[in-house]
Amino acid sequence: MSSNYKLSLxxxxxxxxxxxxxxxxxxxxxxxxxxxxxxSPVSYLLVGTLILPLALCITYLLQSVPGGSFxxxxxxxxxxxGFIAAWSYFIGKLASGALMLHFGLSLxxxxxxxxxxxxxxTLDFIGIIVFTLLNLLGMxxxxxxxxxxIIFKIIPIASIIIVGLLSFKSSQFIPxxxxxxxxxxxLPLVLYTFTGFEASCSLYRSIADPKKNAGKSVIFAFLSVxxxxxLFQLAFYAAINPTWLLNTPYFDGLSLFLNSTIKDPSTxxxxxxxxxxxxxLSALGGSYGILFSVNWNLYILAQEKLTFFAxxxxxxxxxxxxxxxxLAEAFLYAMYLYIWQGYQIPLQQIAxxxxxxxxxxxxLAFYLKSSQKHSIIALLGxxxxxxxxxxxxxxxxxxxxxxxxxxxxFIGAGIAMFFxxxxxxxx
Numbered sequence: 001m002s003s004n005y006k007l008s009l010x011x012x013x014x015x016x017x018x019x020x021x022x023x024x025x026x027x028x029x030x031x032x033x034x035x036x037x038x039x040s041p042v043s044y045l046l047v048g049t050l051i052l053p054l055a056l057c058i059t060y061l062l063q064s065v066p067g068g069s070f071x072x073x074x075x076x077x078x079x080x081x082g083f084i085a086a087w088s089y090f091i092g093k094l095a096s097g098a099l100m101l102h103f104g105l106s107l108x109x110x111x112x113x114x115x116x117x118x119x120x121x122t123l124d125f126i127g128i129i130v131f132t133l134l135n136l137l138g139m140x141x142x143x144x145x146x147x148x149x150i151i152f153k154i155i156p157i158a159s160i161i162i163v164g165l166l167s168f169k170s171s172q173f174i175p176x177x178x179x180x181x182x183x184x185x186x187l188p189l190v191l192y193t194f195t196g197f198e199a200s201c202s203l204y205r206s207i208a209d210p211k212k213n214a215g216k217s218v219i220f221a222f223l224s225v226x227x228x229x230x231l232f233q234l235a236f237y238a239a240i241n242p243t244w245l246l247n248t249p250y251f252d253g254l255s256l257f258l259n260s261t262i263k264d265p266s267t268x269x270x271x272x273x274x275x276x277x278x279x280x281l282s283a284l285g286g287s288y289g290i291l292f293s294v295n296w297n298l299y300i301l302a303q304e305k306l307t308f309f310a311x312x313x314x315x316x317x318x319x320x321x322x323x324x325x326x327l328a329e330a331f332l333y334a335m336y337l338y339i340w341q342g343y344q345i346p347l348q349q350i351a352x353x354x355x356x357x358x359x360x361x362x363x364l365a366f367y368l369k370s371s372q373k374h375s376i377i378a379l380l381g382x383x384x385x386x387x388x389x390x391x392x393x394x395x396x397x398x399x400x401x402x403x404x405x406x407x408x409x410f411i412g413a414g415i416a417m418f419f420x421x422x423x424x425x426x427x
Contacts, residue, residue, distance in 0.1 A: 018289040028190065034245050041234040043233075045230050055198075063212075079304075084415070087418075088411060090297040092352075095347045098337050105127050149289070189352075195355040196289075199289070345403075363378065
């Protein structure tokens with residue numbers, strides 16, 4: 001994984017934000033508004049407050065644990081917990097990336113008639129191939145691609161915040177529009193938006209002065225995205241006509257927003273096309289960022305000889321990229337899209353559950369090894385993980401347990417591989 005090129009602090013922050021600001025911020029507004037109404041902006045603040053101690057724990061782990069990966073964190077307890085932490089993150093995060101890819105390409109497909117000559121899932125698989133090839137080109141090239149994507153996504157986010165706040169309707173924030181009971185069902189979807197702040201754990205060995213910069217990139221990216229998401233959802237809900245919510249597809253929040261704020265049809269259509277193009281590219285940027293970073297979790301497990309074909313997965317191309325790990329990511333992307341057909345909720349739930357399990361193992365390791373100075377933060381981090389795990393499982397109970405069964409199947413297969421490799425290594 002070594003390379004002469006190292007990511008700066010600003011590059012690491014940009015990558016973390018690029019992953020966090022993928023599809024979730026644009027996928028969630030309609031669903032959050034339906035379930036929680038005027039409380040929907042509070043859902044981001046609530047989950048952000050829950051995750052902050054967790055983000056601090058990850059920061060301390062990055063500063064204190066050599067290697068800085070989820071495997072390194074979890075293996076402070078034992079090898080199996082280290083494996084589960086890295087494997088769970090790998091399979092969970094790729095579900096998120098597959099959803100971002102499908103969402104982004106679906107928007108661009110809808111906006112461009114020339115793309116509609118092909119099936120959307122054919123376009124998805126072309127997108128997987130293109131992203132796979134781009135991710136084989138190395139860290140420096142990848143950084144420039146990440147920068148282009150982050151610019152594309154900041155434009156629609158800033159536009160909606162400004163227009164929404166200028167169109168603010170105080171009548172939206174009255175008791176009849178406040179549904180606190182709906183919060184429990186949407187917290188896992190909000191959690192999905194925040195996953196990504198920990199991307200520096202995957203890129204630790206590629207960051208310049210990682211003991212100093214990796215932790216900073218986590219906190220700066222997390223606080224920046226927390227601020228943007230609260231303002232985004234507040235501006236969205238404050239400007240829309242709530243009576244139109246139930247007739248709006250979850251992925252078409254921008255149309256609802258513009259129909260509520262801009263009266264001239266021609267102007268509205270032009271702005272909608274531009275914003276939706278930006279949103280589509282934004283989601284693709286998040287998906288690209290996941291492929292860019294998550295593959296190193298598989299690489300590290302292969303280095304520890306805990307996977308099948310370990311020798312193949314640790315081979316690097318001339319750009320110092322683990323090419324077989326990238327291909328494995330592409331295969332999982334294709335599998336997720338084939339099984340779930342790009343449907344939002346199950347892919348978000350697998351992503352939230354996979355990441356939460358990794359967080360919990362890592363913070364538990366931090367708690368067991370922490371000094372008295374950090375024991376309170378570690379305990380708060382564990383509390384955060386427990387609450388996030390409960391809300392994620394509750395979301396699965398409310399919607400469907402099938403994603404849970406899929407996740408358990410992947411985890412079970414991984415654990416079986418772990419024990420088989422351990423057995424063959426000892427012989």
